[in-house]
């Protein structure tokens with residue numbers, strides 16, 4: 070057991086009769102970027118708040134940096150950095166004052182804060198903005214500042230709860246470069262997201278649905294192990310009509326719309342190609358192309374979630 074791993078066993082949180090997190094278990098290795106994926110309401114924030122020592126589990130538990138979250142929540146809090154879903158920055162303080170404030174919250178001395186501040190400004194590319202009022206920064210800059218504040222005290226484990234929601238794609242990309250930089254320095258990062266393209270940057274992922282883990286693995290493993298059937302991407306001018314027709318067919322295992330395309334998971338590629346072409350032609354729809362694609366994490370996630378809701382029904 071090292072100072073920057075996370076070991077979770079049977080972690081559960083109930084609110085009254087409702088189970089928000091249901092017996093989840095997983096391990097996070099030192100220095101990895103671990104993705105926590107799930108739709109809104111899946112239980113991500115509740116799980117993170119327990120792992121940060123902020124919310125007591127109903128049952129089960131975890132060791133975070135070697136500390137038991139139920140027995141030593143104060144030690145857990147001191148050992149980690151946490152960026153909550155709503156960045157808790159003070160809009161009416163300057164960038165520099167927010168950094169000072171978080172330094173003090175994390176128990177740093179003024180001397181230590183001074184030494185670390187320039188690093189935080191550099192790593193977040195906020196140098197020169199120290200005197201800017203935080204409220205005047207755009208979402209992407211606030212997000213970088215929030216991360217800078219969360220890692221000021223050099224925690225070895227950092228929890229980021231949907232750090233990139235409400236941020237444009239370019240800033241999101243730059244934010245991930247920052248996350249990578251920390252990971253290369255050996256910091257363990259657990260990050261939640263509902264952007265599936267972001268999950269591709271994680272070393273390992275768990276997918277959660279209604280409080281339970283439905284899949285685990287690296288992005289490559291998830292695509293290989295959970296989606297074994299071919300996926301055809303169908304481009305048709307009348308995409309919604311085409312979907313209505315195709316999803317009724319027994320050979321279409323899973324059908325979903327991706328912008329102006331359909332993704333259809335099928336047991337047999339050659340046979341499905343012929344059937345799709347025939348079906349659309351019979352109904353006067355205009356087929357532009359059919360192509361076999363490598364599944365994205367989004368395909369895997371949709372497939373697994375549909376499978377879960379079929380089970381529940």
Ligand SMILES: Nc1ncnc2c1ncn2[C@@H]1O[C@H](COP(=O)(O)OP(=O)(O)O)[C@@H](O)[C@H]1O
Nearest residue numbers: 084087089107108109110111112113114115116
């Ligand atoms: N304090 C609470 N009391 C009751 N229900 C809660 C509480 N906190 C969260 N929940 C419920 O638990 C579920 C999971 O919420 P949350 O962990 O915030 O999901 P996520 O972060 O994945 O969107 C939701 O249905 C939410 O309404």
Ligand SMILES: [Mg+2]
Nearest residue numbers: 113114154231
């Ligand atoms: Mg959340």
